[in-house]
Amino acid sequence: MYVTFSAAGWGRRRRVGVWAAAAGVVASLVSGASTAEGAPVAQAARPFVGPTGVLAQVHTAGRVKDTGNTVQYSWPGVYFEGRVSGTGVGIALNDSAADYDVQVDGTTVATLVTPGNTTHWINGLSNRTHTVRLVKRNDTPWDTSAFGGFVAAPGGAVLSKPAARKRQIEFIGDSLTVGYGNLSTSRTCTSDQLRRTTNSDVSYGALTARRLNADYQINGYSGLGMVRNYNGGRPDVTYRTFYDRALQNVPGDVWQNPGTWRPQVVVVNLGTNDFSTAVNPDEPWTPDSLAAAYRSAYGDFLQKLRTRYGTGTTIVAVGAGQYAGHVQQVVKARNDAGDRRVRHWFLDDSGLDFLGCDWHYSAHDDRVISDRLTPFIAGLPRVW
Structure with a gap:
């Protein structure tokens, strides 16, 4: 049950998200999501697995728990920033509770509504270097969210992460x-x-x-x-x-x-x-x-x-x-x-x-x- 209270109200629902992504899973389309060209595109999921994990390729200041191939988190507003080259980027997520905005080069190109266990793709980008930002929109304290990193489209690459702000x-x-x-x-x-x-x-x-x-x-x-x-x-x-x-x-x-x-x-x-x-x-x-x-x-x-x-x-x-x-x-x-x-x-x-x-x-x-x-x-x- 999900109960909300007015004023500075609170909601509560019990569910624990568990990361279970595997390479080769076909990405499911997410309600409310879109590509940069306005049409959803699904590709085979290829979660990023680097030698030192997700945090090697993304910048975040949020409270996250590093599990190597994923990071877990609960607080609202947690964001991840990365750089990719090429014509597309995938966002590997396992979250059935929270919503996200995906921003490419400073523009919001997709809103992912409770995306579940998927890699969501943004395609049709110009073939150059892009900054990518994923941000958790809402508070879901009853749930654990998991992010598996950014993925480059074929022919592209995940680049070094942006520097932290001073x-x-x-x-x-x-x-x-x-x-x-x-x-x-x-x-x-x-x-x-x-x-x-x-x-x-x-x-x-x-x-x-x-x-x-x-x-x-x-x-x-x-x-x-x-x-x-x-x-x-x-x-x-x-x-x-x-x-x-x-x-x-x-x-x-x-x-x-x-x-x-x-x-x-x-x-x-x-x-x-x-x-x-x-x-x-x-x-x-x-x-x-x-x-x-x-x-x-x-x-x-x-x-x-x-x-x-x-x-x-x-x-x-x-x-x-x-x-x-x-x-x-x-x-x-x-x-x-x-x-x-x-x-x-x-x-x-x-x-x-x-x-x-x-x-x-x-x-x-x-x-x-x-x-x-x-x-x-x-x-x-x-x-x-």
Whole structure:
């Protein structure tokens, strides 16, 4: 069953994706996919198998688990960038839950809707070198996604991967950070409409990172809060339960930082789910105890980030709505204790239309927020 909740809602469905690709499997056509010439083309699947695996041919900054011939991941907005020569490129995937955009030379040429176990081909390209980008559009925390690399069409080749960007930004949050339903034309969405209209690649975080020419992670989980989830749901877990994981549906999983992820900026936007609904009679909170627990947990979480990334990383704590004052208090306490690289940023919601699913940010809102956040980050002292 897939259940969605409004506000910073969360969805849950249980399924684990297992990579089972084999060379010679004929590619199945994917709903919503197209080639550069507008007509789907299927060819024999030839997953890339290099001497040191997929990560030898692609650049990614996302939280992935390297299994050699594939990489696995769960978080939204994970992207893979590569270079190929020739007239076509194949994208080897095993994912029956998430949607993807395929971009060639900066233009989106296909949207893959729950592609399953396949190699999807983009053909009809000019015979030259091309940049290819695959990006996971939505959040599927109940599932494990797998990517088997890019494949060159006959006569072409997979080339050396693009260089990593010198700047890195990590975005931490809930559905508002994910991009929940931000492409919707209606605030009322079915579960299927929500999945199709969520696009982390046009969320405020992704937009801000690209404007600053930074690699990024979008570590967002819909419906979860710092200490309380939307409407008191799932009281056994919070966002902090999952933050350390690469695979969100695997209890106890811990992402192993390869040593290349050293963000100069971490943006934390958690609090909407904690405070957007009234405390229910069966919850163990009063308004005062909830606020106190939130501030305490927030302070501990900032310390966790400081320990993980060191004193050179600037942490931007986002305050908005009912939780803005609490965030300000937490930031002040950190500053008073000598940590001057924790900064408060007030998210001004003036001019936002909240036309995304269930009154979430629309793509318009994401652009407005990025327009305001980008210069704030760019103006921080001693960041880059």
